Amino acid sequence: MTGVASHPHSQAGPKRASVITLPVSSKQQLRPTTGLLTDLSKDDIANIFASAVEHHFTKGRTIIRSEDPATHLFLIKVGSVNYYRVTPEGREILLIRLSAGDSFGLGTLLDKPIGYIGTAETLSETELYSWEHPWICRYVKDHPILALNALRIGLEYIRLYSDRHLALVSDSAEHRLTRTLMQVGVRTGQPHPEGLEVNITNEHLASLADIGYFTASRLLNKWRQNGVLEKSRGKVVIRCPEKLLGQQTAQTHEE
C-alpha cells in the first residue's frame, strides 16, 4: 500500500517522458524509466492504437475486478484510477494510483494469463484504450520488446512494493505519510500558485501510506499549522516539499 506510487508515463506520443530530478534526498526512483510502449517504432505504435478499442468511464466505475480472469490489456489515455485489493474483512487496500500513460492488465501478455491482481476503479472521468488477449498475445510474439517493457514495469513495481514494505516495518506512520505524499505529489500532482496540488482524500492517502484514517488527518493538520501545506476537502497543496521531508526528523518541537 505504501509509496507504491511511481509509474510509466509514455505511450502514443513520440515524446518520451524524461526522468525528472526531485528534491528528494533518498535514491528512491519516483519516475519510472519506461512505459509499456517504449522503444516501439512509430509505425508499430500507430498500428497498436489502430487496433485498440476506446472506452469512456464516468467517475466511480469498476473496470476490472481482482481475481477475474485477465482478458483485456488497458492503457489510460486520460483520467486516473485506483488500483486496489480488498481484505477478507472488506477493507480496500490501495496498491497504487494510476494515471495517464499507465497500463494495467499486464498479465494478458501471457499466453495463459494469470487473473487480474487488483480491482481498478475510476476516480474521475476516464478514457482508456483496451486490447483483447488474443490480439495482444499475437502482437507480442512479433514484438518481443513489449514483453520486455512489461517485465521492466513489473520489476519496478516489485521494487516499489518492497520499498513500501520496508517502510511499513521500519518507519513511523509519520515518515510513511511524508513519503507517500511526496510520491503521489510527483506522480499526479498539478502545478499550483502556492505549490504542488494533489487531489486525494485523507482516506486514500492513509491507505497508500498504510496508516489509519485518523492518524492521517492528525498529521496533515499538524503540517498545515506548521505552514508546510494546505488542506481542503479532497485536496492537498504542498507548499514546501523540503520542509515536509524535514518534518520526519525535526519532529514536533512544538504543539
Place this chain on the structure above:
Amino acid sequence: MTGVASHPHSQAGPKRASVITLPVSSKQQLRPTTGLLTDLSKDDIANIFASAVEHHFTKGRTIIRSEDPATHLFLIKVGSVNYYRVTPEGREILLIRLSAGDSFGLGTLLDKPIGYIGTAETLSETELYSWEHPWICRYVKDHPILALNALRIGLEYIRLYSDRHLALVSDSAEHRLTRTLMQVGVRTGQPHPEGLEVNITNEHLASLADIGYFTASRLLNKWRQNGVLEKSRGKVVIRCPEKLLGQQTAQTHEE
C-alpha cells in the same frame, strides 16, 4: 517478507512440476505455475545450460547485493538462498527464500537492466548456474518466451507480495505466522516421520512473517504445547497442518 514463498521449479528436466493441491483453505497459490525455462524446447534448454557457468558457494556467502548493477542471471541448481533487503537502520528484511529451480537477477533480461532488488545469500552449500547479461540478452531476442516466463514470474511475485502486504495490515501476528509457516513448509519442507520438517530459524521465520523476533518464539511455543508442532534449534516439525490453520480462529482457549 511474508508469504512471498512460492516459486518456479522447472528447468533442465523435461518434466514440469505439477501444481499440487494443499490442505490450505484459502485460494492462495503456493506453487508457481511455471519456471523461467518453461516451454523452451529440449534443444534450447541444452543450449542454455551449455552456455552457463556453474558456481559453488559455501554457506553464508553473498552472491549479489541490493542496488548493484545487474550483470548476471542466476538459477539455483541445488541449495537455498535468502533474498532480502536491508533497512536504513540495518535490519535485514527477508523478501523470499529461494531454492532449487528458482532464479534471480531477472532484470538482466532487459537491455538496460535495473539494479538488483535484493541481496542474495546462501543458507547452505549451494550450486548455481549463471549467465552474463550480454549473452542472456541476446538469447532473449531469439527466444521471446524467456521474457514472457520472466514476466509471469514477476507478476506472481507481485501477487504474493501484495498478499503478504494485505496480511500485514489486516491480520494478527499469529495469523501471519501460520501463513508463513505453511508456505515455507510447502516450498522447502522435507518429509519427516512425525510430519513436515522445515529448516528455518525463529529469526528468519519472524522476518518472513513480519513479526517480532520474540513474538515468534512465544507463538511457536504455544503451538508446541498444543502438540501442533515440534521445535528445535533451526528446525520446525509441523505435525498437523490442519490444526495449525485452526489455531487462528480457535485461539488460545487455554493457558
Place this chain on the structure above:
DNA sequence: CGGAATCTTGAGCGGCTTCAAAACCTGTGG
C-alpha cells in the same frame, strides 16, 4: 435545504515491540 461524503478531535486501550538477562544447544579445539 437536506443528505452524503469528508474531515476533525478527544479519550482509551491493546497487541506487539522492546529491553534485559539467562538458559540452551552445537560444533570446535584443546
Place this chain on the structure above:
DNA sequence: CCACAGGTTTTGAAGCCGCTCAAGATTCCG
C-alpha cells in the same frame, strides 16, 4: 571428554505507537 564460544531460544516485565470508537463539524452537491 570436557570446556568454551557463538549462535539460538526462552521468559518476564514495561511501555508506546497508532488503532479504534464516538460524536460532532464541515464541505459539497443536487
